[in-house]
Amino acid sequence: MKRITIAQAAQHLGEPVELAGWLYNLRRSGKICFPQVRDGSGIMQCVAVKNQLPEPVFEALKNLTQESSLLVRGKIRAEARAPGGFEMDVEDAEVVQRVDESAPYPISLKEHGPDFLLDHRHLWIRSRRQHAILRVRHEVIKAVRDYFDSNGFILADTPIFTPAACEGTTTLFEVNYFDDEKVYLTQSGQLYNEATAAAFGKVYTFGPTFRAEKSKTRRHLTEFWMVEPEMAYATLEDVKHVAEEMICFVVGRVLEHRQAELAVLERDISKLETVKAPFPRISYDDAVETLRKKGSGIEWGGDFGGADETLLSEDYDRPVMVDRYPSQIKAFYFEPDPQRPELALGVDVLAPQGYGEIIGGGQRIHDLKLLEQRIREHNLPPEAFNWYLDLRRFGSVPHAGFGMGIERCVTWITGIDHLRETIPFPRMLYRTRP
Ligand code: 4AD
Ligand code: MG
Secondary structure: OEEOOHHHHHHHEOOEEEEEEEEEEEEEEOOEEEEEEEOOOOEEEEEEEHHHOOHHHHHHHHOOOOOOEEEEEEEEEEOOOOOOOEEEEEEEEEEEEOOOOOOOOOOOOOOOOHHHHHHOHHHHOOOHHHHHHHHHHHHHHHHHHHHHHOOOOEEOOOOOEEOOOOOOHHHOOEEEOHHHOEEEEOOOOHHHHHHHHHHHOEEEEEEEEEOOOOOOOOOOOOEEEEEEEEEEOOOHHHHHHHHHHHHHHHHHHHHHHOHHHHHHOOOOOHHHHOOOOOOOEEEHHHHHHHHHHOOOOOOOOOOOOHHHHHHHHOOOOOOEEEEOOEHHHOOOOEOEOOOOOOEEOEEEEEEOOOOEEEEEEEEEOOOHHHHHHHHHHOOOOHHHHHHHHHHHHOOOOOEEEEEEEHHHHHHHHHOOOOHHHHOOOOOEOOEOOO
């Protein structure tokens, strides 16, 4: 008998097929029972009728425990009233492993607290909502890759063990390498992207990044995935253009392919349908003025907090780009604005509906002398940056790029409250397990 996935049901109506999955839920009434089987691609409501099945098969199904693994065989028909739109009439079934009722599956369909669920993350990911969020994550990652792959970017992976800080020395995770050598887990692949961009023109890296940030907010992980494009012969304006085009492409893909998941999450998709170019562009100066009018206590020169980002984005129905922050609150590598050297040619993209910063990037310093000076001013160890300075010695050009945190992006697109649900196994201030 042909084994199919639940997602393929529509192509096999009326044929004898086998599904391989787990028991999601079970309703029963005397001579009939309705096991709902999930297989990772969907949920199928099955119908098992006592007098149409061998006695032991019916009894096994009727008394099956939640999340037991099983094979079910039968024919599928369209059924508008069933959860997925189809139903299987069971002709045979085989239990692969029966969950013992003395130690039942710990996550029931009722409510559990977040700590309990996070402790059981290895099982929680089987539930409908988590499943929908992680499928959107998959779509976002696929769309991001497709966008860069079809726009002339080369994937060039960057290392995770690194000798130097990219985003400030206060958030480094130190690792004991061999023979007492200290290395750090990367905060960003950017510095290496600058090298590969000089070799290939347009590149991107996509991998895990680490920040020892002691912030316990709904926007911070200590380990997160970042996609970072970098372009040679490019400026801040190119970064804005690519970021805008990429976000529109990604949101469009999710709307096209993940309607069912967005429906499970009760996402108001009208709030995603407005995500079209051009995005509003404001300067840091304007942003500070707007924030002060709205009652924020921010002073010129300060960085935006989460509440400020929410206040700024609430005026727009699509992401907003804020550029030219004071250099003093930005990383060492930003090219200064030629008109006002106290400003950095950097941009942050803030998602609408209070989801905050999803992208940070900008134009890099390409002048050797200035970069050497910044490395000194930021008290960075010059020997760790010698290779990086070579990029300014051998054919230096204006270049620019950005980084988008995948979990921040997925949190916004799915419309959920906390980014810990957007990664299969979140790592946070007080959580390194399971
Ligand atoms: O703004 P950030 O720190 O920029 C960089 O790392 C640049 N070197 C990127 C580049 O230009 N190549 O981080 C970029 C993005 C943020 O906008 C945010 O989406 C995400 O990374 N991010 C985090 N996501 C989850 N948890 C954290 N602790 C994050 N810190 C940054
Ligand atoms: Mg940033």
